Amino acid sequence: MRKLFAAVVAVAVLAAGATAQAQNSPAAQRVLDKARAASGGAAAWNMLRGLHEVGEEGGQPVERWADPLRFGLRQETQIDGGTKLIQGYNGAAEWRILSSGAATGSDRGPYLAKVRGEAFFSAYGYFFPSRFDLRSSHEGVRQHQGRSYEVLRVQPAGGAPRDMWFDARTGMLARMIEHDGQGAPETIEVSDYRRVGSVMIPFRVVASGGDLTAPRERVLKRVDFLPADRAIFSLPPPAPPKAEAPAPPVATRAPPPAEKPKRKWRRWLER
Incomplete structure (x- = not known):
């Protein structure tokens, strides 16, 4: 646990402090510029300092925070019985607090790439190429359900x-298809765009495929753009060990008072 905590609280210097070196093809950047303009404009998106969503996922209450300035993600899902599953990523490691209260996670491995991608796309990181190191390419125009899409x-x-x-x-x-290299791709459909402040946000997200046995729907009820304390993206520090109570003092019996000299000896002493 201590090794995990040390990895999670480590400052992600490369992810947070280094200058991003995005490599967008001109055709891809044109599509991204059009999408950003259609959903509020560059000035509106550049003003955002946080993303906080409240809604339901799979019928369970869910609350989610993302950081559009640097990698950061936290999701709390209510589980039947009143317990919570808490998942997070701080740019260095992913972590989870299971409904049992046990903590787990890692700063390496294939699952980390999936969580890092989720943190990026949840924060609309593709609109901020100067903040995030990314690569993009234009894959052509495709048809889906009678509509044309630039991919x-x-x-x-x-x-x-x-x-x-x-x-x-x-x-x-409208949709995303994730390729994590671990199995079948996961499809994510986004819809029900609503204006929140100066930008447009999808309030309905449906994921299917991948390792899901059935489609999973997330429906938002409230969204705000308040910045979050960066501490929430890291695993909480372990509780300090409880101090042992001091041992109670050992009771001791007071010595008996000294006996007064008998009267006859007192007379002799007074001579």
Whole structure:
């Protein structure tokens, strides 16, 4: 646990402090610029300092925080019985607090790339190429259910790539297909765009495929853009050990008072 905590609280210097070196093809950047303009504009998106969502996922209450300035993600899912599953990522390691209260996670491995990608796409990191190191390419125009989509392959540094399908007419993102290299791809459909402040946010997300046995729907009820304390993206520190109570003092019997000299000896002493 202490090794995990040390990895989680480590400052992600490369992810947070280094200058991002995005490599977008001109065709991909054109599509991203169109999508950003259609959903609020560059000035509106650049003002955002946090993302906080409240809703339901799979019928269970869920609360989610993402950081559009640097990698950071936290999700709390209510489980039947009143317990919670808490998942997080701080740019260095992913971690989970299970409903049993046990903590787990890792700073390496294939699952880390999936979580890092989720943190990036949840924060709309593709709109901030100066903040996040990413690669994108234009994969062509494809048809789906009678509509045309411009498809980009976008991959954050160290994260799983996704094919992003933008409506060729409106410019809005409609679906993503994640390729984590671990099995069947996962499809993520986004819809029900609503204006929150100056930007447009999808309030319905449906994931299917991958390792899911059935589609999973997330429906938002409330969204705000308040910045979150960075501490929430890291595993809480372990509780300090309880101090042992001091041992109670050992009771001792007071010595008996000294006997007064007998009267006859007192007279002799007074002579």
